[in-house]
Amino acid sequence: MLEKEKEALARRIAGEITLSSDPGKTMRKWREIFGISQTELAEHLGVSSSVISDYEGGRRKSPGAGTIKKFVEALLKIDEERGGSVIKAFSRTIGVELPTSAILDIREFSIPIKISQLLDAVNGEIVANEDMIDREIYGYTVVDSIRAILEMSSEEFLKLYGWTTERALVFTKVSTGRSPMVAVRVQGLKPAVIVLHGVKKLDELAVKLAQRERIPLIVSKIENESELINNLRKLVERTEKEV
Incomplete structure (x- = not known):
């Protein structure tokens, strides 16, 4: 096989x-x-x-x-x-392009990092399950939330998890955070942490769903999408230097 x-x-x-x-x-x-x-x-x-x-x-x-x-x-x-x-x-990761245009970036860390390190990289505020901030993750996926809703099938949604679910799902173009949290709950697979970028007014339901599913929820305060992805890639580079 x-x-x-x-x-x-x-x-x-x-x-x-x-x-x-x-x-x-x-x-x-x-x-x-x-x-x-x-x-x-x-x-x-x-x-x-x-x-x-x-x-x-x-x-x-x-x-x-x-x-x-x-x-x-x-x-x-x-x-x-x-x-x-x-x-x-x-x-699925060998010699192929990103499986859908909704996925903006997907990387694995050379060594595991703590959610607290991710929090710093995305200039974030943790709004649910702060007690899990020392949990380790092995990668991240950046997702355009609007394209994900409009374009992604259930099978494609599973590709967000790369090699492992012990990763951060980073949703951009988020207005309230409700849709990404509902999508994650419906799909069944749970990431180790969720980051929301572009939030205008955080929906209380998003926070409640994160608390119920025991998924740390972070709101990124970085101004633009490019800077967010660049910071995440720098985090990957730092782990490569430590190997």
């Missing part, structure tokens, strides 16, 4: 771990992207979960090539046994 995509993904994961200044943190990032627990991964590798924990926490020396190879193979094998959702998501 998707052998070329598997090979490309395996090379990317192994390369990131090998070149990272903190291999353990990068290993944790990929394990969490695949949605695999330390215990499950340890069982698959035939080691104790404390071994995985020690690598991720930097308490063991950097893994060698053999360990990295086994780690990557285990992630891919477990994903395949679950239906290959991460491999399939990766395959």
Whole structure:
């Protein structure tokens, strides 16, 4: 199944771990992207979960090539046994244009960042679920909310999530925030955080839906869309320098 995509993904994961200044943190990032627990991964590798924990926490020396190879193979094998959702998501990102004009930008971070870092990048105010500000995310998608409503099918809406739902959905051209929150709730998949840009008067229903779904909701105060996207891309660049 998707052998070329598997090979490309395996090379990317192994390369990131090998070149990272903190291999353990990068290993944790990929394990969490695949949605695999330390215990499950340890069982698959035939080691104790404390071994995985020690690598991720930097308490063991950097893994060698053999360990990295086994780690990557285990992630891919477990994903395949679950239906290959991460491999399939990766395959959709290879050599293709953005799947719809409603998606203005979509990126993955080289290492996970906290929502608090995103908050600073978008010059935002968190209006719901501030207690979740330390949650980590792995990427973002910027969406033109008007085009999304007019053009996107249910299948295309799922493409907003890239490789993982543990990301920020950033909606631009928002007037009240109600439509993006309703759309997210109807689709069922929940992002880790939602950012609204261009809000003129925030709808109380948007805040209530965010609270009910336990999704941190941020209102960006950046003046224009280009500056918003530029700030997000700079955030990606900073994570690349840390790898």
